[in-house]
Amino acid sequence: MKKPNIIMFGIDSLRRDHMSSYGYGRLTTPHIDKFAKEGVLFENYFSPSIPTTPGYASMLTGMDCFGTDVVALRHQGPLGEHVQTLPEILGDHGYQTTCIGFTGNPSSRGFQKYMDYAGWGPDETGKSPKAENLNKVAIPELKRLVEDDQPFFLFMRHMDPHSPYLPPAPFDRIFYDGNECDPTNTSLEKLKEFKPFADYITSWLPEGCTDADYVDAQYDGAIAYMDACIQKILTSVQTLGIEEETLIIITSDHGETLNEHDCWYDHHGLYEHNLVVPLILKFPGKLPAGKRVEEYTLIKDLTPTILELLDIQTDISFDGQSLLPLVHKDNRRFEKTSEFYITECTWMRKHGWRTPEWKLIRALEPDLHFKPEVELYNVFTDPLELNNVADREPEIVKALTARMEAYIAKREHATGRTNPMYTNLKWHGLDQGPFKSSQEAYDSMYIGSIETAQDLQAKKKEEGKANESKV
Known part of the structure; x- marks a missing residue:
């Protein structure tokens, strides 16, 4: 009997609390809302190690950061051979595996086919139709996979909620009807004074933009635009007649910071809006419709859950656990999580501990925001931290x-390795060790503009072509 297919929407930088399916006041995700009513939604699903590279490493291996040895965005070297990835496992069980939009990242190891799309800067209109660009690649590939007689795993990394937030019209104005260049508005002044980020972010904002609410509306508009484009893929699934034999997953690697905590429009800082992410699963006949799970769950639980749903057995001792006992209220088979370790190596190197009531954050070196070495928040009485x-x-x-x-x-003893937060001393991608002061971090960590990033990318491609011609 042919095994089920898997389609996974891995949405970069998607905040759970900005999705209407999770109670947000703006109707940002009407199509995902409908999808959630047909499946299972996890209300308290955490990605404890941010940002992208460690997040996806955990998602696609079933391991925590000690198990993957990955904590940094700019992880040096490949994913270790001591772990097996989900696409590798599925490939061993006869699956075709395709990855769209995640070529070259260590955490995407093991797919048989990699495809890319324009998912970053603006086009000739000044906007960025990232999700439709993805659809132009993904839908033909989906149809190709369906035509073959093998089960498949199609993974898509959506980039719309990742900066720059440039949704096409009318999504750029559906949540905003003000004057984004009002000279009396000062809500973006602190950002414009923050040199590491100011040039990059202002390069994709309208010239003279002063209103942080406008930027938030672009983020929400990008989510709404992506939601509409995701529905196009869901419609293709229905048209192709594979809905009943396909597990579909909507999730994210981490959240996003807007005009909060002085960490503007990025995904660093161990605050709740970065750590809590969406997870919605739909599999007709195998999962109930309209179920919402309240218990704390972790990103490392996804791979074990997928494998149990597919009835695939392995001899891997996952750090995560299947979530199916929670879905079916079989609590004897689920070890509940009440507190857990949190890490970040994006623009700062910090770790901490989260309980249902408290969030402890400790800096492992001085950070570019001049934040205190120790932060403690009562997430129950002070949810905005x-x-x-x-x-x-x-x-x-x-x-x-x-x-x-x-x-x-405990985890160092279990894995036989030192905590990767202590060993990844070049997490920042610079040719130096830990920062000795916040001023040094501030002076060293600079994003630049979209144009600069595109020029650097083009230079790398040209260097690659040059090296190929020499071989």
Whole structure:
């Protein structure tokens, strides 16, 4: 009997709390909302190690950061051979595997076919139709996969919620009807004074833009635009007649920061809007419709869940666990998670410990935002994490630090490796070790403009062609 297909929408930088399916006030995801009513939605699903590279490494292996040895965006070298990826496992079981939009990242290892699309800067209109560009590649590939007699895994990395936020009309104005260049508005002043990010972000904003609400509306508009384009793929699934034999997954690697915590329009900082991500699964006949799961779940749980749904057995000892017992209320088979280790190596190197009530963040080196070395938030009474109470609650800081360090020691012993947060000292991609001061970090970490990034990318491609011609 032919095994089921898997279609996974891996949406970069998608905030759970900006999706209407998760209760957001703006109707950003009407098509995903309908999809969620036909499947299972996980309300408290966390990606503990941000950003993209460690997030997807965990998602596609079923391992935590100790198991993958990956914590940094700019991970040096390949994904270790000590782990097997989901596409590798599926390939061993007769699956065709295609990856769209994730070529070259260590975490995407193991796909049989890689395809790319224009998913970054603006086109000639000044906007960026990222999701439709993806569709032009993905839908023909989907049809090709269906024509063959093998089950398939189609993974698509959507980039619309990732900066630059440039949704095409009318999505650029559906959530905004103001004057984005109002000279009396000062909500973007602090961003424009922050040199590491200012040139990059202002390069894709309208000239003279002053209103942070406009930028937020572009983010929401990009989600709504992507949602409409995702429906086009879901329609193709229905037209092709494979809906009943296909597991479809909608999820994200991490969230996004808007005009918050002085971490503008990026995905760093161990705050809730970066750590809590969506997960929605639909599989007619195997999963109930309209189910919502409240328990804490983690990104490392996805691969074990997929394999159990497909009835694929392996001898891998995953760090994660299948979520099906939660779906079917078989709590005897699920070890509930109440607290966990969190890490980031994007523009700062920090780690911490999250419980249902508290969030501890500890810097491992000075950061570019001049933030305090220790942050402590009561996520129950202060859900926006605006009041750092570390100085007022030293005993809680001490207790949570001890729990974090005990967990690190436990995982180091289990894996036989040092915590990768301690060994990835060139996480920033620079030819140096840890920053000695926040000023050094501020002076060193610079994004630049879209044009600069495109020029660097073109230079790399030309260098690659030159090297090929020499061989």
